[in-house]
Amino acid sequence: MKLKIIIKKEESFMPWRDGTGPPWLEGKFKGCGFRLTVPRQAILDVLAGTAEHLSAEDIYLKVHKVHPAIGLTTVYRTLELLVQSGMVFKFDFGDGRARYELSENPKGIGHHHHLVCTRCRRIIDYQDFIDEEKDLLQKTERGLSKKYDFHITHHVIQFYGVCRECLGC
Amino acid sequence: MKLKIIIKKEESFMPWRDGTGPPWLEGKFKGCGFRLTVPRQAILDVLAGTAEHLSAEDIYLKVHKVHPAIGLTTVYRTLELLVQSGMVFKFDFGDGRARYELSENPKGIGHHHHLVCTRCRRIIDYQDFIDEEKDLLQKTERGLSKKYDFHITHHVIQFYGVCRECLGC
DNA sequence: CTTGATAATGATTTTCAGTTTCATTATAAT
DNA sequence: ATTATAATGAAACTGAAAATCATTATCAAG
Incomplete structure (x- = not known):
């Protein structure tokens, strides 16, 4: 039983962006063993729909307008996932909060x-x-x-x- | 009397590193209207005496060993002053804390x-x-x-x- | 050497971005 | 449908950094 878990973990770890794995877009979420859930989709939508440099809370508020049930925790967790996977860049501009940007913006904001x-x-x-x-x-x-x-x-x-x-x- | 204060402020503002003022070293502290006090000297000494990338608390601990009376608050405040004045660089390496480095290391660690x-x-x-x-x-x-x-x-x-x-x- | 104006200090409190926990819910495979 | 596992969110927690404020040090002028 425990072994099975380990194998799954390995499978979902491989394609990550610690350098070796290819970066993938929205639809390819599942290919890495992750589920493209409603909250995750909503967060990606917000990121894809702005040219601003949104903080976690900015994103939370925007997501919240459409899906009031989605919590700040999930936003943080999802952002970390996205950053780890290379889909999102995390920036520090010197004020106390991190800013996030889609690494490959579909709207060609290169x-x-x-x-x-x-x-x-x-x-x-x-x-x-x-x-x-x-x-x-x-x-x-x-x-x-x-x-x-x-x-x-x-x-x-x-x-x-x-x-x-x-x-x- | 009030006028006098304003003039003083202007004088001490000019040489700052918002771009126009020349960067200055330790001894030139006073030239900007700041006092080179014991805590400030101690903090500069710590920064000058290491090649590491110290956090505010690291610096506090090192300073504390020599001058137990110097508090964490002063370390934070002094670091901010030094960063604003261009003597010190502040870095974010992605862990939760800021790191500080002398911008011109006397030991030639260029x-x-x-x-x-x-x-x-x-x-x-x-x-x-x-x-x-x-x-x-x-x-x-x-x-x-x-x-x-x-x-x-x-x-x-x-x-x-x-x-x-x-x-x- | 005083004195008075101002800058600096440090203990403490507060803030707030980000994490952790954990019970619950959603999802996908069998 | 059942089961194993991943994802979620409310709430509590953490910790770096900032704000407060009473006290102290510094410097310039008399």
């Missing part, structure tokens, strides 16, 4: 990085220079992987500073 | 970036590829500053993944 204003906490997404960055990052990743035997799964680049509005005062 | 193992939370500092990174970053910063009227004060690059030790199991 890959971007962030400018963070340390005064007003505004976040500016930018896509310029991404190509050059990507280039360097890939090179760096290869070098680092080799030198440190480190299997890189993802990276964060963020610029901090003062935005236009805050500079003007 | 500028570096971080590899974060998401399994064991080990942090690897690396300096390789920094030059290439610096190049690109400067270019990017210039471009972004211009396009978005954003005054960039600093940046964070971090790679996440699984380290050698954790890969082996």
Whole structure:
């Protein structure tokens, strides 16, 4: 009996994004041994339907409007699952809470990085220079992987500073 | 009398690191209207005397050994001051606590970036590829500053993944 | 050396994002 | 339908960080 559990765990662990598994989209949830339940679908919908940088509570509130029964706990749990699986990125912009973003946005709000204003906490997404960055990052990743035997799964680049509005005062 | 206060405030505000002021080292504390007190000196000493990535509480404990009277509150406050002034960098490596590093380490443990193992939370500092990174970053910063009227004060690059030790199991 | 204005400190309290627990419910396979 | 297991949510808990506030240290001016 116990053995069976272990085997199941192995099966559902393999395709995860600790580097080896391919990232998968919404429909492929089940392929990893997870169930695409109503709460999980609702949370994905919220993430897919916004370009903002939502916190767990933001997401909870949005989900709550449609499905009042879904609790904050589930939101946290699901987000962790999504982050672990590579479907969602988790960011820290320096205020006390984490922000979440779909890693592959269906609406084609492609890959971007962030400018963070340390005064007003505004976040500016930018896509310029991404190509050059990507280039360097890939090179760096290869070098680092080799030198440190480190299997890189993802990276964060963020610029901090003062935005236009805050500079003007 | 009130006017006098306002002038003082302005004087101590100017040299800060919201971009315009030059960064300054330990001795230059007073130049910004701040007092280099015993607790502050002690905290700086701890930061200068380690290559680790200490949390606020780590720092508190180390300071506490030498100066048992210095409280956790002061550590938090001082760290915030140091971060605001640009003397110290604050990092988030994904565990629940912030980590602090002197931005210009006197021991010449020059500028570096971080590899974060998401399994064991080990942090690897690396300096390789920094030059290439610096190049690109400067270019990017210039471009972004211009396009978005954003005054960039600093940046964070971090790679996440699984380290050698954790890969082996 | 006082004195007075102000900045800094530290004990304590409070906050609040995030976790854990656990009893219950939903799901998928047999 | 039955059973094994995964998912859920209410509530209690945790812990890092911030806020409060009475006290103390510092510095500049007389």
